[in-house]
Amino acid sequence: MTISLKELEHVAELARLSIPENELKAYTCQLDDILKSIEKLKELDTDNVEPTAHILPVRNVMRGDIVREGIGREDALGGAPDVEEGQFKVPKIV
Amino acid sequence: MTEYEAVIGLEVHAELKTNSKIFCFCTTEFGGKPNTHVCPICLGLPGTLPVLNEKVVDLAIKAGLALNCEIAEFSKFDRKNYYYPDLPKNFQISQYDLPIAREGYLNIDVDGRQKRIGITRLHMEEDAGKLVHSGDSITGADYSLVDYNRTGVPLIEIVSEPDMSSPEEARAYLDQLKAILEYTDVSDCKMQEGSLRCDANVSVRPKGSQKLGTKTEVKNMNSFRALQRALEYEIERQIEVLEEGGQVVQETRSWNEARGITETMRSKEDAHDYRYLPEPDLVPLVIDVEWVERIRQTIPELPLERKKRFVEEYGLPEYDAGVVTSSKKLADFFEACVEKFGNPKEVSNWIMGELMRLLNANNMELNDSPVTPGGLIRILELVKEGTISGKIAKQVFEEMFNTGETPDAIIKKKNLIQISDSGELEGIIASVMENNPKSVEDYRSGKKQALKFLVGQVMKETKGKANPQLVNDILLKKLSE
Amino acid sequence: MENIVNLTITEIHKLLTDKELSAVELTKAFLDYIDRIDPTIRAFITVTENTALAQAEEIDRAIAQGKKIGLLSGVPMALKDNLCTAGVKTTCCSKMLENWVSPYSATVVEKLQEAGAIMLGKLNMDEFAMGSSTENSKFFTTKNPWDTSRVPGGSSGGPTAAVAAGEAIYTLGSDTGGSIRQPASFCGVVGLKPTYGRVSRYGLIAFASSLDQIGPITKNVRDCAIVLKAISGFDPYDSTSVDIEVPDYEKALTGEVNGLRIGIPKEYFEIGISKEITEKVLKAVELLEDLGAVCEEMSLPHTEYALPAYYVIAPAEASSNLARFDGVSYGYRDENAEDVISMYKNSRGEGLGPEVKRRIMLGTYALSSGYYDAYYLKAQKVRTLIKQDFDKAFEKFDAFITPTTPSIAFKAGDKVEDPLAMYKSDLFTVPSNMAGIPAISVPCGFAEGMPVGLQIIAKPFAEETLLRIAYAYENCRGTEVLLPDLEVN
Structure with a gap:
């Protein structure tokens, strides 16, 4: 196995995903399959290869320091599940 | 009994003085009704993309140069992933392995002794939003409210080397850093508005030992005084732990201002796994020599140089020169007065005495007060020519501070002309x-x-x-x- | 009225400007047709009847006033449901965004609106564009118009099925690892993934930001050229869109390919490909040779590594891109959660489907402490090798021809239980995303009665080359009926 049930649970925790108990095993097996297929990359010697994060050789794209009107508060809050006093309301943090 | 010494490094966040946010066009203005300085981009709405504000890069380069850093030729942004309600995308756009500036230093004066404090790195990032907790604090709150006005305000984070060995040195470092950022017009550095924030890494070790002790990270210090108190407490606490034969636990601690103690916030095991990755939506930055030189031209005389010059050129005592140059505005004010009136010591007495007393008493910055160099010069002239007495002059100054009226108008209105008949x-x-x-x-x-x-x-x-x-x-x- | 199903952009433009047909009549005809046919095809998530008619009336007014209208004015189209449309729901076919209405429109949407396009509605897709069959839509599965027991491909299954079924003249899709070309191939339509940076991504709900591109899906190559021109160009809201001139792509449609050097990468014919597909593709190559193209077998040695590298990079970026769906300020929230962490977990756990969760976990794993170098960094390095393969080959060749997919459209349900098998249908499309280069899929015949797609790949920003070759081939192939016979009366 490339990934254990415990590791999967840890990853789900990191990604803030609740996974029902009875699905954990299936996900672990599927991820294991996928990760095994990814192991193929190990065949390649990449010691002297630079990683590619951006495929285009474009640099320094910037804009001027100009202020423009944003969207109104109504639009900002328009899709919110819960609102109070013009703010997004969330349940307790700790 | 073992003697201990502290090892302190500071991580300082300063808001940059730009008109608009780092990745969108929203205003950076402080205050404003909640969620009114927002747009789809800083709200992190699906489909939106960041575009870098050029002024942010200019100011970061400027700060880097003022702190004697090397400016990176090649720099990029990364995503720092963690979940928190003040972070609409649940990642913060920051810089990880290729910050814009590194390996700098600044000098501090403590007890007449100069010390060089190393700067490890300086990088650009976006600020998070503001949380308001129901009740008094985050613990015990039933719910919290989120305001994204501050989300996306540009920040620089400046990480020092662990070169400080006392709370006084840490305080002096922060003072000096603040002065430099203000002098260069990089940041307003208003701690009360959150535009300057500071975290500390603290450890202790037996004096003379080369080995570093286990460190803790102390957060949530909201003023210069809090920084000093928190460090004093934390150093004392760590020494006590060691003296009792215990071991310092690596963890993040939070300064509780009300109780005057630091408290465990999260342990090393709970440390975030930030899963940094290169920000694919922003292209890398290549900063050439011309760009760096263009910015270098804009850097004014810095606080320590200016202090030195004030001592040499105006004959001010070290102490006076230090106080007067602690902020650029004060130093500019001083020089404007001296240029017209001469008498540097008399001017510095007025600045350090009446002016600073009134600013502190009213919790104001020089900019917020209506007093101008012209006003102070006029008062000094009136005293010199015998129109008013020195005692009345203080009264006139205070009136001018409060109302903004000219000294002559005040004297006339209040009939304060000296009787020399x-x-x-x-x-x-x-x-x-x-x-x-x-x-x-x-x-x-x-x-x-x-x-x-x-x-x-x-x-x-x-x-x-x-x-x-x-x-x-x-x-x-x-x-x- | 003419059979609207077969109309192309240029034909509609002529009908409208000759006043043989009004935009409102046309729009009504399409809305009627969608009404009749879509219960069978199920391409549309949202039909925007009222705004479509209002837009059409505006075009008719402009025509009546004698104003000159552009090629796309009055032409009915529809959009994949991951393109933000102000005032109209954008769901990504996820429970997470089931009721979300964007306050802003994607740049491509604004461009098309300015061009006078008539938006008929939003189209089905795999949830958050993750999938190859449109079976991962939270709402329903779209059918392949050629055989409704088969999938249309994915993730742009709605957009390709809609064009194949004649429900829209053209549609826009998005392509991260083949999501335009694979379903275009399955549905027998033309689908183009532009060079990374050619089209603004602003307003495209991101899957994998370094790979995503928006592109046109059309019935023929000329329409594709017209739509591509309309949506291309630098956008100050997308730093990765490139500031170079947009050519008039129609000018590339000369039918000439004489002297063009076309490589046939052997790796694309070796890995698990159906014999019939190979035959169709090679027949197309012969046709192009007859037209004067110089075709030659060659090698892109790292081809087989593209897919595993893709399945690290795309999920890693997705795990970060999709972190924002947390129930705080928009989208689905578990209302019963007592604290923030359980709200996050439950909202995401319930609001996101299994494939999305799988990829988020995969990507989180690849970026997590201790695994970054072995997975993410390694994949980025392999990406460099793939890019270098192409760079080197482009010294000798103008373009490459490959099959778009290793197999024809599969039966619905066939691969639902086996994610890895599903992933393999992206085998031939993924390399061009990894290299950021443009690629097009053009129908090149049938196997087992289902369409087969021919993929052409070209240099960065050489969309003209793609269109030139595709058009020459299409021209030569003959305009045999390439749309399924669906009219159900």
């Missing part, structure tokens, strides 16, 4: 002598201190407007008659 004074003095025969007698019988009392009586009679020198002269003459 000997005829008028002679009358007043005569009546004072008449009403205080005992004092007159005392003086004449050799108790010279009675003169002081009589002068005081004349000043009281004239509500302080009498020219004290003249009063003195006339009294002496009359007493010896």
